[in-house]
Amino acid sequence: SLFVIIVNDVETLPKIRLCLRLFIISTAIGVAWGLFDNLGGRHFRLEIKSLGYPNHTATYLVMMLALLISLLLLMEWSARVKMLVGTVAGATVLALFLTYSRGGWIAFAACLLFLSISLKQWKPIVAVALLTTMILLGLQVTGRLWTRQITMLAHLDQDDNALKRLKMWRGSVLSLQDRPLLGVGPRNFKNLDYERYDMPRFDHAHSLFFTVLA
Numbered sequence: 001s002l003f004v005i006i007v008n009d010v011e012t013l014p015k016i017r018l019c020l021r022l023f024i025i026s027t028a029i030g031v032a033w034g035l036f037d038n039l040g041g042r043h044f045r046l047e048i049k050s051l052g053y054p055n056h057t058a059t060y061l062v063m064m065l066a067l068l069i070s071l072l073l074l075m076e077w078s079a080r081v082k083m084l085v086g087t088v089a090g091a092t093v094l095a096l097f098l099t100y101s102r103g104g105w106i107a108f109a110a111c112l113l114f115l116s117i118s119l120k121q122w123k124p125i126v127a128v129a130l131l132t133t134m135i136l137l138g139l140q141v142t143g144r145l146w147t148r149q150i151t152m153l154a155h156l157d158q159d160d161n162a163l164k165r166l167k168m169w170r171g172s173v174l175s176l177q178d179r180p181l182l183g184v185g186p187r188n189f190k191n192l193d194y195e196r197y198d199m200p201r202f203d204h205a206h207s208l209f210f211t212v213l214a
Contacts, residue, residue: 027064028088031095038098046098058104061096066111069124165206171197172210184214
């Protein structure tokens with residue numbers, strides 16, 4: 001919504017530059033605080049307190065990474081400014097990784113693919129792939145890498161959370177088949193017939209898309 005506000009309401013170049021600076025600075029501050037808090041051992045999964053739960057933090061970080069990478073590719077800045085923005089982008093990639101949000105990782109990968117195709121440049125994917133390799137090696141050395149979230153990526157059939165979400169997504173589709181026009185109604189996901197659809201009881205589908213679909 002902030003991007004839409006900028007497009008529709010911010011017209012002059014100085015105001016656009018001010019908004020971009022605010023985005024970059026606020027992201028740098030939030031990421032620095034989140035990394036300090038996480039690497040200090042307070043929370044195993046990184047979260048920025050003003051954003052809340054790690055998955056919510058990951059959503060924000062992906063949006064900011066899309067902005068930062070676009071700026072690095074499109075803006076004709078000096079090498080010094082690009083280095084500063086690149087540092088913020090690199091720290092943001094690390095922060096996104098440490099949220100251990102699989103949805104955030106997938107969204108970031110989709111974002112990179114979109115930027116690479118639309119801009120006809122493969123630099124974003126190559127740069128992030130190298131950076132991710134460095135992050136993996138660094139976390140391996142510090143003994144922080146093999147968390148439950150990463151281990152379960154190779155054994156999704158043993159991941160209770162993933163299996164529950166798959167059942168809820170399947171239940172959303174089955175519910176749509178029963179009510180193709182109006183669905184179950186807003187905020188009524190909790191009223192679905194859980195036994196009929198063989199899904200755990202919850203008030204949402206752990207996916208905005210499938211919740212709205214139902």
